[in-house]
Every structure is written in C-alpha cells, then in structure tokens.
Amino acid sequence: MPSRDPIDVWRRPERSGVGPKPEHSRAGIAAAAIDIADRDGLAAVSIRRVAAGVGAGAASLYRYLKSHDELIELIVDTVSGEYDLDPSDEPPPIQLLNLARQGRAIMHRHPWLAPLLLTRPSMGPNALGYLEHALSALETLDMPGPAKLQTVAMITAITSAFVQNELAAANSSGTGPGAANVRLQYLSDVVQSGKYPLLAGAITGQQDPERPEEVFTSVITSYLAGAGLPVAAGSA
Structure with a gap:
C-alpha cells in the first residue's frame, strides 16, 4: 500500500459534514503534541502519547489524522503560526x-x-x-x-x-x-x-x-x- 503524503491532512476538512460532532480538534491535538515535543523531544511524540494527552484512545485519534507523519505536519504548521505577520513599511x-x-x-x-x-x-x-x-x-x-x-x-x-x-x-x-x-x-x-x-x-x-x-x-x-x-x- 503506497504511503500517504502528510499534506493530505490539508486536503481534508477538519470536520466532516456527516457523523457525530468531533470530540477533539486539530488545534488541541497539535497543542498536546507540541507540549510533548518541547518537554521530551520529537522522538517522544507518538500517536499513543498524544492521544493520552487529549484524553482519547490511540485508535480514535486516527479519525483526525491518518498517520504519524500527518501529526508532524500538523505541529510544524502550528508553530509556524507564531510569527507576527502584520504589514510593515520597512524596507x-x-x-x-x-x-x-x-x-x-x-x-x-x-x-x-x-x-x-x-x-x-x-x-x-x-x-x-x-x-x-x-x-x-x-x-x-x-x-x-x-x-x-x-x-x-x-x-x-x-x-x-x-x-x-x-x-x-x-x-x-x-x-x-x-x-x-x-x-x-x-x-x-x-x-x-x-x-x-x-x-x-x-x-x-x-x-x-x-x-x-x-x-x-x-x-x-x-x-x-x-x-x-x-x-x-x-x-x-
């Protein structure tokens, strides 16, 4: 089975129009993963540990992310949101x-x-x-x-x-x-x-x-x- 490209996470809507309301969000999942990475290093970031951090089972996290690579893609993009991108008149x-x-x-x-x-x-x-x-x-x-x-x-x-x-x-x-x-x-x-x-x-x-x-x-x-x-x- 070919591996998925982690950017596939951005091709899917965070929330499907059908089925029950999601219990978690990408923002919450990313925050839990970033907290683990900041404290214990990137190698410590696993689906299981992140699931525990948001109070979910590991299997249920795959309803939001299809792979560990998608999780890494998510946290890299999340911290990219820490830039101040206000318009500037500087050269x-x-x-x-x-x-x-x-x-x-x-x-x-x-x-x-x-x-x-x-x-x-x-x-x-x-x-x-x-x-x-x-x-x-x-x-x-x-x-x-x-x-x-x-x-x-x-x-x-x-x-x-x-x-x-x-x-x-x-x-x-x-x-x-x-x-x-x-x-x-x-x-x-x-x-x-x-x-x-x-x-x-x-x-x-x-x-x-x-x-x-x-x-x-x-x-x-x-x-x-x-x-x-x-x-x-x-x-x-």
Missing part, C-alpha cells in the same frame, strides 16, 4: 531580517523544529501564510519569482542551521559560565603552544566576542547583501 531587507529573528526565537522555543524545517517543511495554512508574507516584502523588487522563493528559503535554511549550531554548542558545553571558562582556557593553551600560528593570529586580532544575536544579524545581513538586498548601515 524589504529589514522585513526579511525581522522574520529571520522571529524564526530564530521560535526555533529556540521549540528546539525540535529547526531540523524539520530543512527536511520536511510544512505546506499548511500557517506555513503558506508565512511564505506569502515573506514574498510580499519582495513584491516591488525586480527579481524573478523563483529567485524570491530561493531567497526566502535560504533565510529559513540559514536560520535553521544557526539555531542547530547554537543548540548543539549548548548541549555539548553546558550553558553556565564555568563551562565557557574551561573552553576559553583550553583555547588559550592551544594558541600559546605555537602549533597553530594562523589561528593564533586570527584570535589575536579578534575584538571582544559578539553576542549570538549580533552574530546572527551579521550572518543574515551578509546573505541578504549577497542576494542583492543590502541592509542600510545602522538600520539592522
């Missing part, structure tokens, strides 16, 4: 930078999200609303449609990769000052050994470490400049 690069900053914050609230946005982005109403909003920021620019889509997709990809790196660093080294000091001391010892002169020169010329927010802004603005969308100095 296009600033609008895209602000969306990237929002995306980074959302991915930190939901640490399981970043890898999914690279491998299985949602095609639900919230995700498509985000895409439409991002494209509206580029509407007046003389760029082909595919180039606009690529620009938006690259911003999402860069943000996802940046957040995954942040989360991996936090998990491997801890988040307290003690862990950071240990790593700095190790790096200092390595540099003073004389074995890595190029690294020593680069570090010696480095200014005080930037905050992650500043690094992220620099990464996104550098990409936008390369895409022909430079951010005006002082406006970021």
Whole structure:
C-alpha cells in the first residue's frame, strides 16, 4: 500500500459534514503534541502519547489524522503560526531580517523544529501564510519569482542551521559560565603552544566576542547583501 503524503491532512476538512460532532480538534491535538515535543523531544511524540494527552484512545485519534507523519505536519504548521505577520513599511531587507529573528526565537522555543524545517517543511495554512508574507516584502523588487522563493528559503535554511549550531554548542558545553571558562582556557593553551600560528593570529586580532544575536544579524545581513538586498548601515 503506497504511503500517504502528510499534506493530505490539508486536503481534508477538519470536520466532516456527516457523523457525530468531533470530540477533539486539530488545534488541541497539535497543542498536546507540541507540549510533548518541547518537554521530551520529537522522538517522544507518538500517536499513543498524544492521544493520552487529549484524553482519547490511540485508535480514535486516527479519525483526525491518518498517520504519524500527518501529526508532524500538523505541529510544524502550528508553530509556524507564531510569527507576527502584520504589514510593515520597512524596507524589504529589514522585513526579511525581522522574520529571520522571529524564526530564530521560535526555533529556540521549540528546539525540535529547526531540523524539520530543512527536511520536511510544512505546506499548511500557517506555513503558506508565512511564505506569502515573506514574498510580499519582495513584491516591488525586480527579481524573478523563483529567485524570491530561493531567497526566502535560504533565510529559513540559514536560520535553521544557526539555531542547530547554537543548540548543539549548548548541549555539548553546558550553558553556565564555568563551562565557557574551561573552553576559553583550553583555547588559550592551544594558541600559546605555537602549533597553530594562523589561528593564533586570527584570535589575536579578534575584538571582544559578539553576542549570538549580533552574530546572527551579521550572518543574515551578509546573505541578504549577497542576494542583492543590502541592509542600510545602522538600520539592522
């Protein structure tokens, strides 16, 4: 039997016009699944656990979702609804930078999200609303449609990769000052050994470490400049 495409969930009405009134909603099911993912990781999200979270039997949940993949599609789209998509008069690069900053914050609230946005982005109403909003920021620019889509997709990809790196660093080294000091001391010892002169020169010329927010802004603005969308100095 061929596997179902998870976007099939959007092809079906949430509520059928026949039969008894549904006891649950997609919003309630998604909220339960997101709560599990935020606390215990994406691997902990199962039909059985989500069903228990909404007070239903696992079998009954299949009246709302046809597969686990549809459940994942549902939660990715649900958190995509956390963007503020109010109209803006800012220049296009600033609008895209602000969306990237929002995306980074959302991915930190939901640490399981970043890898999914690279491998299985949602095609639900919230995700498509985000895409439409991002494209509206580029509407007046003389760029082909595919180039606009690529620009938006690259911003999402860069943000996802940046957040995954942040989360991996936090998990491997801890988040307290003690862990950071240990790593700095190790790096200092390595540099003073004389074995890595190029690294020593680069570090010696480095200014005080930037905050992650500043690094992220620099990464996104550098990409936008390369895409022909430079951010005006002082406006970021």
